[in-house]
Amino acid sequence: MLKLTMKVSRICVLAMLVISLLTVVPFSASAAVKDSREVENTRVILDGSPIELGSPLHMVNGRMFMPAGLVAKALSASVTWDADAQEAIFITKSDDEVILGDGVPTVYFNDQRYVLDAVPYLIDGRLYVPVRYVAEFLHADIHWNDEEQTLMITSVPLETVSDDNTLADISARHGLSQAQVVKRNGFSSKESIKNGMKLAVIIPSVLENKAKPFTESEYQLLAKLVQVESGYESYEGQLAVANVILNRVEHPSFPSTIKDVIYSGKQFPPAHNGLLDRSKPNASVLKATKDALNGKNNVEGALYFFNPRYSKGSFWDSLSVVATIGNHRFAK
Secondary structure, three states: OOOOOOOOOOOOOOOEOOOOOOOOOOOOHHHHHHHOEEEOOOEEEEOOEEEOOOOOEEEEOOEEEEOOHHHHHHOOOEEEEEOOOOEEEEEOOOOOEEEEEOOOOEEEEOOEEEEOOOOOEEEOOEEEEEHHHHHHHOOEEEEEEOOOOEEEEEEOOOEEOEOOEOHHHHHHHOOOOHHHHHHHOOOOOHHHOOOOOEEOOOOOHHHHOEOOOOOHHHHHHHHHHHHHHHOOOOHHHHHHHHHHHHHHHHOOOOOOOHHHHHHOOOOOOHHHHOHHHHOOOOHHHHHHHHHHHOOOOOOOOOOEEEOOOOOOOHHHHHOOEEEEEOOEEEEO
16 A cells, blocks of 8 residues: 655655656666556545546556646646657746656756656556656645545645745745755855745755766767667667667776777777768667667667677677567677
């Protein structure tokens, strides 16, 4: 049985929320969809009034998910869907920009990247996301009433600074330090906060978990390699090739940077014959590369890829194949 509580005064608490209307397939999407189950006979109460979602709540590994485009709108946020990038873009009432992508375990929050501990997935045209995250991003609190099987979502107003409602007052009332409130709202010091300003007081828990950074040059180099090796393959095949490189970066038997992995050894001849330099990644390759860098991995553990029509011999036969996608086998 799920029992979710939270401090109305602090970081909005655990549960799991969604986005909707969007199209996203998660990293480990098949596993997430397979493990998800509908939570029957539940109600959703938003700011005291019941709402119809049109889709059931889901439970995945003890986490609650739900489709919530309607919730976003009701909480004064806008939601748009970038079909090319396969990303949902939220602009919240506190003017935060939140971007959740195609099954990617990384969220962009005001241009910074953070790691999610549960991944969005698509079912019946609805993007399911942990309630906890969307509620925190949209400046709301959540409470699960187990006895009544009811999920209650309550919007938390922004605080307006005034002589009678100072930064110190606001911070104390919400159980936060002044430094936390200053940082949450993007200021460098408390002296920057003036009367009349509106402050967010819900601090998304994911902000404590920054994603591993990558540079534009690393992104472009990896995309060029993916284009040369699998530009003609499907998105899934391109994603897998990008992840072989990234899996090697994390493996002690290989160099620890994208550049060194690509240019070391002889597996990638294009890196040495000029073809890589002339490569121009297409849109699908750019998306697959970005998603891989953001943690979406469809070939966990794979350190090699090869076309069995051309790569033959005892070495290739000795490998354990993780997946076959298009013309390539991915192995470890």
